[in-house]
Amino acid sequence: MRVAVGQMTSTSVHATNLHIANELCERAKAAGAAMLALPECFAFIGGSEAKETVAQATALNDEPFGDFQGLARRHGLWLSCGGFHERASASKVYNSHVIVDASGSIVRAYRKCHLFDVSIPGGAVLMESKTTVPGDAVAEVVETPVGRLGLTTCYDLRFPELFTALARRGAEVILVPSAFTVPTGLAHWHLLLRARAVETQCYVAAAAQVGTHNAKRRSFGHALAVDPWGDVLADAGGEASPAIVCFDVDRDKLATLRARMPIQKHRRQDVLELALFDRGDDEETAAARDY
Numbered sequence: 001m002r003v004a005v006g007q008m009t010s011t012s013v014h015a016t017n018l019h020i021a022n023e024l025c026e027r028a029k030a031a032g033a034a035m036l037a038l039p040e041c042f043a044f045i046g047g048s049e050a051k052e053t054v055a056q057a058t059a060l061n062d063e064p065f066g067d068f069q070g071l072a073r074r075h076g077l078w079l080s081c082g083g084f085h086e087r088a089s090a091s092k093v094y095n096s097h098v099i100v101d102a103s104g105s106i107v108r109a110y111r112k113c114h115l116f117d118v119s120i121p122g123g124a125v126l127m128e129s130k131t132t133v134p135g136d137a138v139a140e141v142v143e144t145p146v147g148r149l150g151l152t153t154c155y156d157l158r159f160p161e162l163f164t165a166l167a168r169r170g171a172e173v174i175l176v177p178s179a180f181t182v183p184t185g186l187a188h189w190h191l192l193l194r195a196r197a198v199e200t201q202c203y204v205a206a207a208a209q210v211g212t213h214n215a216k217r218r219s220f221g222h223a224l225a226v227d228p229w230g231d232v233l234a235d236a237g238g239e240a241s242p243a244i245v246c247f248d249v250d251r252d253k254l255a256t257l258r259a260r261m262p263i264q265k266h267r268r269q270d271v272l273e274l275a276l277f278d279r280g281d282d283e284e285t286a287a288a289r290d291y
Ligand SMILES: O=C(O)CNC(=O)[C@H](CS)NC(=O)CCC(=O)C(=O)O
Pocket: 040, 041, 044, 045, 046, 053, 083, 095, 115, 116, 126, 127, 128, 154, 155, 156, 158, 179, 180, 181, 184, 185
């Protein structure tokens, strides 16, 4: 039940990205992993032009994604293809996290719900919604040889409710394929991934983009595996070369921890359900909430 978590520096050249992904598959296989997680934008990171991202986007049943299904089949490896630009319309894409089984078949696709429209403190302004339509559903968990997977993508990491929903649906391993910025990575990456693991009592694994993609874009790296106690099991570091780190899912350990500290059972759903989303209808409260 070994998972390999990948790190790479994608560019706008599909063939190169595919070549690197193939190399990561080889390493994952050699390490005895049953699944390899690829980061957000594994297949493409364009220049600064939003048009470029939209122009190269395709349906999942088209050739570019098929190339990655071919990798899974050839290597006999499950793949988490985190953050593929799936064509949504003539002018927009979905940011889709797709699980492919070891025979190359798509078993689940999750469209990123939370879009990164942010003026980064000490960094650039990124407007994901210029190119991307948000998904509107939490994906059902996926049964795999490494356990039941919950799917998220990158900026979703800042929304613990999504992780809680996945835990309540039975997730044991939550994947967070990412292309984190350097300033937000330095400030929050390890903290958020460890927090999500502790809260959900799940393994949390985050494949990552790393290094310089083009003149305007750099990623933080540090592909990470965290266990349900919050311990960092593996960290791929910030060096800009393709890498994998591996961890083993121990379902017994998971079950013991959950039995001893049954957080899901203790959650006061009756109290929280209303307080989370149904309050603040008066103007002042709504303004404070919707800043
Ligand atoms: O646009 C694409 O091609 C793929 N999408 C991304 O790279 C996205 C949106 S720009 N990046 C993030 O969500 C970073 C989040 C982050 O860094 C944080 O939460 O701090």
